[in-house]
Amino acid sequence: MKTDAVRYLWLPLVAISCLVSQVGCTVPVWSSSKGGGSYGVSGNAGYGMPKSSPWTRYPAQLGNSLATGTRQVGDAIAAPWKPRVESADDPASLASIPDRVGPRIYLQLAATAEQQGQLPMARRHYAKAREVAPEEPHVLLACARFYDRHGLTEEAWETYRQAWKHAAEDPVVLNDLGLFHARHSQWDQARQFLDRAIASQPGNLRYRNNLARVWAASGDADTAVATLENVLPPAQARFNVACMLQELGREQEALPLLQQAVALNPDLTPASEMLTRSQPPPQLVRLPQPTAGF
Numbered sequence: 001m002k003t004d005a006v007r008y009l010w011l012p013l014v015a016i017s018c019l020v021s022q023v024g025c026t027v028p029v030w031s032s033s034k035g036g037g038s039y040g041v042s043g044n045a046g047y048g049m050p051k052s053s054p055w056t057r058y059p060a061q062l063g064n065s066l067a068t069g070t071r072q073v074g075d076a077i078a079a080p081w082k083p084r085v086e087s088a089d090d091p092a093s094l095a096s097i098p099d100r101v102g103p104r105i106y107l108q109l110a111a112t113a114e115q116q117g118q119l120p121m122a123r124r125h126y127a128k129a130r131e132v133a134p135e136e137p138h139v140l141l142a143c144a145r146f147y148d149r150h151g152l153t154e155e156a157w158e159t160y161r162q163a164w165k166h167a168a169e170d171p172v173v174l175n176d177l178g179l180f181h182a183r184h185s186q187w188d189q190a191r192q193f194l195d196r197a198i199a200s201q202p203g204n205l206r207y208r209n210n211l212a213r214v215w216a217a218s219g220d221a222d223t224a225v226a227t228l229e230n231v232l233p234p235a236q237a238r239f240n241v242a243c244m245l246q247e248l249g250r251e252q253e254a255l256p257l258l259q260q261a262v263a264l265n266p267d268l269t270p271a272s273e274m275l276t277r278s279q280p281p282p283q284l285v286r287l288p289q290p291t292a293g294f
Contacts, residue, residue: 103129103139110146119150137167141176148180156180171200175207178214187218205231209240216244221253235265242274251278 110125126143133139144159160180163173178193194211201207208227215224221241228237238261245254255278261271 101132103133103136106132107139107142110142114146122146135166137163137170137173140166141173144176144180148183153184169196169200171197171204171207174200175210179210182210182214182217185217187214190214203231212241213244216241217248221245221257225257233265235261235268235271238264239268239271239274242271246274246278254278 106125106129110122110129113119113122113125123146126146129139130143140159140163144156144163147153147156147159157180160173160177163170164177167173174193174197178190178197181187181190181193191211191214194207194214197207198204198211208231212224212227215221215227224241224244225237228240232240238257242254242257242261245251245257255275258271258275258278261268262275266272
């Protein structure tokens with residue numbers, strides 16, 4: 001009985017010793033020996049944990065132990081889970097997002113909406129692009145063309161004028177203004193703007209072709225040919241004007257130009273084929289009916 005009393009008195013003392021010790025907890029073990037039962041210590045007794053187990057240490061000691069282990073293992077463990085530090089060239093970085101959205105994105109959204117037939121949405125996107133870049137001539141042209149395509153004549157004209165105000169000598173702006181007037185059969189104004197566009201870019205065939213079409217549409221095919229002869233061979237110039245006249249429904253006026261084009265260049269196959277289609281078919285001569293007998 002005395003031995004049991006001693007054993008139960010030692011247990012609390014050993015537990016307290018484990019708590020205040022910094023070298024880990026050793027587990028008391030009752031062992032039988034010749035001198036009777038006695039207390040001893042063992043690093044791996046029948047119950048409890050081994051003396052060297054990190055779970056028996058204070059949290060601070062446990063943390064230091066894990067940190068030491070991580071340093072020994074190195075980046076093999078830490079690196080895969082470490083978030084990437086943001087940099088200017090990182091696509092996921094907020095630094096890669098511009099502070100303000102430019103007009104191009106709104107123009108692209110507007111064009112997509114227009115192709116899908118969502119005209120109110122397209123108009124809102126064009127308006128937003130104009131709001132972002134109110135003085136950019138080509139943004140204004142994109143908006144004006146949208147209005148022009150959908151019959152909003154007043155809005156189109158006002159927006160064309162705004163583009164011209166900010167880029168009075170831009171040939172693209174001048175060409176668009178010329179075509180706007182041409183669509184409304186305002187030939188004099190159309191020629192003035194197109195002349196200025198050509199003066200800015202004399203070698204631009206598209207601008208010259210537009211001016212030639214204005215001359216042809218207003219009834220002056222000869223001046224239309226002269227306009228194109230500055231940049232095209234004579235046969236090609238006549239063939240182009242003939243095509244314009246045919247598109248305008250004036251086939252009879254186109255016929256002599258086709259004949260001239262083929263005469264100047266017999267190898268101009270498109271002109272020859274169009275001339276063949278344009279000429280009236282030969283008249284059939286009705287033969288007299290043979291009489292019966294001899």
